[in-house]
C-alpha cells in the first residue's frame with residue numbers, strides 16, 4: 001500500500017505534522033476523559049484547515065496533468081474555496097471559484113481572502129454547492145485553457161488521500177508519545193475528511209472509533225450519507241490497492257447536533273468557542289469545529305465516555321469565518 005500512496009502525485013504545501021496536543025484544562029473543566037486535539041487549523045496555508053491536506057493531492061494531480069487552472073465552488077464563506085485559492089496561487093495555477101450568493105458590498109472572512117489570493121469569482125446566486133462548476137469549466141476549455149476540476153469540498157478519492165496520509169502522520173505521533181485513542185471526533189460534511197480517515201485507520205491500524213458529527217444535515221437522507229461515505233472510501237481503497245471494502249455500516253455519524261441548521265450559530269457552538277478559547281487559548285470556527293466540539297462537550301456531559309478514555313478531536317480549521325460571525329459569537 002505504501003507504494004500505492006507514494007506513486008500518487010503530491011505537492012508539499014503544508015507544515016506537517018500538525019501538532020497533536022492534550023487539552024488538559026478543557027478536560028478538567030468538563031470532568032471528562034483525556035481530550036487531545038489534532039491541530040489541522042495549523043496546516044499553514046492561508047490560515048490553515050483540513051482542505052489543504054486534500055489539496056496536496058488534488059493540485060499534485062492538476063500539475064501532473066499539465067493543467068493551467070483550477071475550478072471549484074461552494075458557499076460565499078467556503079473554507080475549501082479560500083484554501084484552494086491560496087494553494088493554487090502558491091503553485092501558479094489560475095483559480096476560478098463558483099460561489100453562492102451575490103457580491104456583498106464589503107467582502108469579509110473567507111471571501112476577503114479569496115480576493116487577496118487572486119481568485120476569479122463567479123457569482124452563482126442560489127447555486128452554493130458548486131452546481132455551475134461544469135459550465136465554468138466548459139467555458140475555459142472553449143477558450144483553449146486546460147482546467148482541473150475540484151468537486152465541492154474537495155471530496156473525491158484524490159482529495160481523501162490527504163486524510164489517509166494524515167492517519168499515517170497521526171500514528172507516528174501516537175507512537176512517539178505512547179498514546180492510544182478510544183474515539184476520534186471529526187466534523188463531517190462533504191465526506192472526504194471522514195472517508196479518508198476511516199480508510200487510513202484500516203490501512204495504518206488506528207483502533208479508535210471514528211465518529212463524524214453532521215454539520216449540514218439532520219438525518220442520513222437518501223441514499224444515506226453513510227452510503228456516500230462508503231462509496232468514496234471504496235474508491236480510495238481501490239486506487240490505493242487496499243483490499244478493504246466498505247458499506248454504510250462502516251461509518252458512524254451523529255446527526256443530533258444540527259441545531260438551527262447549517263451555519264447557524266446556536267448556544268452549543270457559542271459555548272464551545274468560548275470554552276475552548278478561555279480554557280485553552282485555541283480558536284474554533286463557528287460552523288464546523290465549534291459544532292463538532294459542542295457535540296463532544298454534550299457527549300461528555302451525557303457520560304458517553306468513561307473517565308479513563310482518551311478522545312481525539314480533529315480540528316479542521318475554518319478560522320476566517322470567526323470574523324464573519326462576530327455578532328453571533330458575542331451577541332450584544
Ligand SMILES: Cc1ncc(COP(=O)(O)O)c(C=O)c1O
Pocket residue numbers: 049050078079080153155187188189190191192193194285288289316317318319
Ligand atoms: C472547517 C471545516 N471543517 C470541516 C469540514 C468538513 O470536511 P469534509 O467536507 O471533508 O467533510 C469543512 C468543509 O468544508 C470545513 O470547511
